Amino acid sequence: MGDTCEVNEIHTDRIEHALKCMPPEDELYDLAELFKVFGDSTRIRILFVLFGEEMCVCDLAEALSMTQSAISHQLRILKQNKLVKSRREGKSIFYSLADDHVGTIIGQGMEHITEEA
Amino acid sequence: MGDTCEVNEIHTDRIEHALKCMPPEDELYDLAELFKVFGDSTRIRILFVLFGEEMCVCDLAEALSMTQSAISHQLRILKQNKLVKSRREGKSIFYSLADDHVGTIIGQGMEHITEEA
DNA sequence: CGTTCATATGAATAGTTATTCATATGTTCA
DNA sequence: TGAACATATGAATAACTATTCATATGAACG
Numbered sequence: 001m002g003d004t005c006e007v008n009e010i011h012t013d014r015i016e017h018a019l020k021c022m023p024p025e026d027e028l029y030d031l032a033e034l035f036k037v038f039g040d041s042t043r044i045r046i047l048f049v050l051f052g053e054e055m056c057v058c059d060l061a062e063a064l065s066m067t068q069s070a071i072s073h074q075l076r077i078l079k080q081n082k083l084v085k086s087r088r089e090g091k092s093i094f095y096s097l098a099d100d101h102v103g104t105i106i107g108q109g110m111e112h113i114t115e116e117a
Numbered sequence: 118m119g120d121t122c123e124v125n126e127i128h129t130d131r132i133e134h135a136l137k138c139m140p141p142e143d144e145l146y147d148l149a150e151l152f153k154v155f156g157d158s159t160r161i162r163i164l165f166v167l168f169g170e171e172m173c174v175c176d177l178a179e180a181l182s183m184t185q186s187a188i189s190h191q192l193r194i195l196k197q198n199k200l201v202k203s204r205r206e207g208k209s210i211f212y213s214l215a216d217d218h219v220g221t222i223i224g225q226g227m228e229h230i231t232e233e234a
Numbered sequence: 235c236g237t238t239c240a241t242a243t244g245a246a247t248a249g250t251t252a253t254t255c256a257t258a259t260g261t262t263c264a
Numbered sequence: 265t266g267a268a269c270a271t272a273t274g275a276a277t278a279a280c281t282a283t284t285c286a287t288a289t290g291a292a293c294g
Contacts (some may be wrong), residue, residue: 011173015180018166023227028165030230031223032158040282041146041151047137048145056128057241063132071285072242082229091240091291101229105222106148110140112199112218113147157252174271187253189272208261208270 027090037081038105042066047102049083054096125182154198155222160191163212164219167201171213 061068078084178185196203
């Protein structure tokens, strides 16, 4: 069919097996969406700061030398994906990491990039 | 100083502490780049297929119902980031996962998205 | 209450990226 | 060597996204 290679039985079996073990389409999509959130250096930096302690928006902005608006937009994305949670205290809103997966995922990523031989 | 909040000593300490514990700028950038690679459903699907067994480009294309060219472009990105490796056998080139981090990272991601209460 | 301050948000823009199409590379086999 | 095949790649386009600017929301406190 067109320009796909005309191969033998073995390959067909492989394809079928692979597809059988594959999660449903919407899970794969959600998974990619999740990693997309980690795939931005501003958000990574926010997560690293929050890794140490909770912090309010304007402090995050100052720590990362960025606009309050930019930080706020990114925090919204992080929150939608349940990577951070927020808590109000007076006029400020403090953000912190939502659970342990954040640390684990970032940790594995760090391992990967630092062990390049 | 513009519209940053004029806060007290405590916050300044937090900012300094956070910045002290932060990896250098280029590592953060590389880390975001790595996650960006996972942040595309086509590449995620490729990785899932390869999780089971090595496979050549045209089989991947057929398995995922995509163009050989599209798959090839994505494989290049995966290879540049050392997530897959390739092996030539005759006219075909077989791709497989490069190391265990791929599985661990994807596994943690799956845990995160499936445990949403 | 109304002002002030911290945060959120909508629209616009600039930069990035996945896919397609056409074509190049490089291997095999007659 | 040359034809056939698998894969790679360059340019172009369309879709997406991070930041900025302006402004809205909403709590605190006089």
